[in-house]
Amino acid sequence: MSIEVKNISKRFGQFVALDQVSLAFASGELTALLGPSGCGKTTLLRIIAGLEAQDSGQVLLAGEDASARHVRERQVGFVFQHYALFKHMTVFENIAFGLRVKPRSQRPSESAIREKVRSLLDLVQLDWLADHYPPQLSGGQRQRIALARALAVEPRVLLLDEPFGALDAKVRKELRRWLRRLHDELQVTSIFVTHDQEEALEVADRIVLMNQGKVEQVGAPQQVYEHPASPFVYGFLGNVNLFHGRVHRGVLEAGGVAFDAPNHAAAQDAAGIGYVRPHDLEVERYAAGADGIVVQLKRAHAIGPLAQLELERNDDAGLIEAVISSERFGQLNLKDGETLVVRPRRLQVFVE
Ligand code: ATP
Numbered sequence: 001m002s003i004e005v006k007n008i009s010k011r012f013g014q015f016v017a018l019d020q021v022s023l024a025f026a027s028g029e030l031t032a033l034l035g036p037s038g039c040g041k042t043t044l045l046r047i048i049a050g051l052e053a054q055d056s057g058q059v060l061l062a063g064e065d066a067s068a069r070h071v072r073e074r075q076v077g078f079v080f081q082h083y084a085l086f087k088h089m090t091v092f093e094n095i096a097f098g099l100r101v102k103p104r105s106q107r108p109s110e111s112a113i114r115e116k117v118r119s120l121l122d123l124v125q126l127d128w129l130a131d132h133y134p135p136q137l138s139g140g141q142r143q144r145i146a147l148a149r150a151l152a153v154e155p156r157v158l159l160l161d162e163p164f165g166a167l168d169a170k171v172r173k174e175l176r177r178w179l180r181r182l183h184d185e186l187q188v189t190s191i192f193v194t195h196d197q198e199e200a201l202e203v204a205d206r207i208v209l210m211n212q213g214k215v216e217q218v219g220a221p222q223q224v225y226e227h228p229a230s231p232f233v234y235g236f237l238g239n240v241n242l243f244h245g246r247v248h249r250g251v252l253e254a255g256g257v258a259f260d261a262p263n264h265a266a267a268q269d270a271a272g273i274g275y276v277r278p279h280d281l282e283v284e285r286y287a288a289g290a291d292g293i294v295v296q297l298k299r300a301h302a303i304g305p306l307a308q309l310e311l312e313r314n315d316d317a318g319l320i321e322a323v324i325s326s327e328r329f330g331q332l333n334l335k336d337g338e339t340l341v342v343r344p345r346r347l348q349v350f351v352e
Contacts, residue, residue, distance in 0.1 A: 001062045001075075001156040001189050002027045003048060008057035010043055010213075017043045018054070019213040028187040030180070032200035035210035036236070041193040044210075045159050048191065049076050061157070077155030077188075079146045081162040085134040091145050092130040095120055098153040120148040123182070140164075140171040144178075151186070160192035164199070172196075176203045197237050201225060209233050231350050234275045241281070241320050243293075243347070247272035252349045255315050257293055261349035271352040276344040278323040283309065284341050285332065292343035295320055297334055302326045309334075311342060 003025040010018040018040045025031050033041040046052035048059055050071040059066045066074060085094050095117045099108055108116065121127040124144040134142055143163055150158060163179070164172045180203050183190055194200050200207050201221040209216040209224060209232075217229040228234040245254025250265040252258070252274050259274050261267070286294060295311035298319070302308075307329035311320040322342055334340070 002060075003157060003189060003191070004058075004060040004063075005044070005048065006058045006060070008044065008047060008054045008059070010040075010047065010052070010054050016213050018047075021057070021210075021213070021215055023208060023215065023218065025189060025191060027189050029205050030183045030190045030192070030203065031206045031208060032204035033191060033193045033208050033210060034197060034200040034236075035195065035216075037195060039210045040213045041195075041210055042161055045161055045191060045193050048157075049078065049159055050074050075153070075156040077150030077153065077158045079143065079150050079158070079160045079163045081165040085142055085145060085149070087134050089133070090130065091121075091126070091132050091134070091137070092117055094134070094145060095149045095152050098149065102153075116152060120152055123151075123185075124148045138171075139167045140175055143167070143175060147179075147182070151188075155188060158188045158190040160190065162193055162195070165194075172199070179203060201237070209236065211236075228275075228348070231273065231275065234348070234350075239278050239321055241276045241278065243274035243276065243344075244317070245272060245274070246270065247349060247351050252347075255293055255313065255317055257291075259344065259347055259349070264349055264351055267351055272349050273352065274344070274347045274349050276347040278308070278321040280344055280346040281320070281322040282343045282345055283311075283322050283324055283328075283332070284343075285334075286339040286341050290341040292341040293320070295340050295342055297336055297338045297340055299336060300329065300334060302329050311340065 005021060005023050008018050008021045021044060033044060035041055043052060047054045050066065050069065061074060096113050099113045099116065121130055124147060126141060126144055129137065129141060164175050176199050204221060206218065207221055207224050208218050211232050217224055217233050224233060225237050228237060234240050243254040245252050246269055247261055247264045247267040248269045250262050252261045252272050254274055294314045297309060298312050299310040300307055305326055306323050307326045309322040311322060313320060320342060
């Protein structure tokens, strides 16, 4: 089922939680709502679900205005960060719950319920836990059961609010891959809220980046990562070095070095900042007349395939972080305190 939100605004007292948010979610798509704490992700999810009412704007489910529809009628499945499984019920009964409480006319027969629960337990690969109680499960197992329970009623939309937020890093990683595979199998339109960029970039078909109640950018993971639409998105989606300077007719002058800024051909001596990811910096040993920013190697940290270099600028403009392959690091044979030159392979300039 497709979902559309149109000009949704929501205030809590004087505080604007959502400001004219418009988005469309295609049927069968897995979208991540990504943004810092308090940016309005959960509020938007709750409005789509019908758990919260917007002040203005519309939610359309499969093209139909959902405002008249109660939560129960929206056929939405939820999974939240804090596993809300019923502690006194077995795993089996937790999953069966949504089916058992259906009105008699819609309730499946006992044998159909059993079959459904068994197939969901297979799907989440936890059939051997059917008779256990939630306190006997690990966090990751509880989240998988919570997902099975949400899926039992065959929702048309699945909404997940930081579903793996409370789990340790390794389990999170496993579960997000598993969620992706499950989604590919079921193709239920799904929206999940996260503040973890890595999780969003790895799992989602599309990412909606939010900041202070507004949508900053929408796009495929690679698109938003490679072409951030704003300084906020640049900073939020990974480490970035900033080079402050002046932009004049398509050139950024920063720290005595000129960088191409073709998007700003019309700029006339405007304040601008060049954004460069650590892995987009070329690093070389200093030689007289070398073209680039002169730095001192403060500290290198090489574990695994990548080496992280902490570099201090000669002009006191702060630290630069560069990431190069450990192989290249080995070839260069760099020592702490050595003078180096860095040059961006790729940079994006935003004029202030
Ligand atoms: P997080 O990642 O921390 O959960 P979020 O992006 O999901 O953040 P929301 O939960 O949507 O953020 O909250 C957005 C803002 O609205 C926050 O500043 C929050 O304090 C405020 N807010 C949310 N619900 C209420 C409420 N019921 N009453 C008052 N303020 C609220």
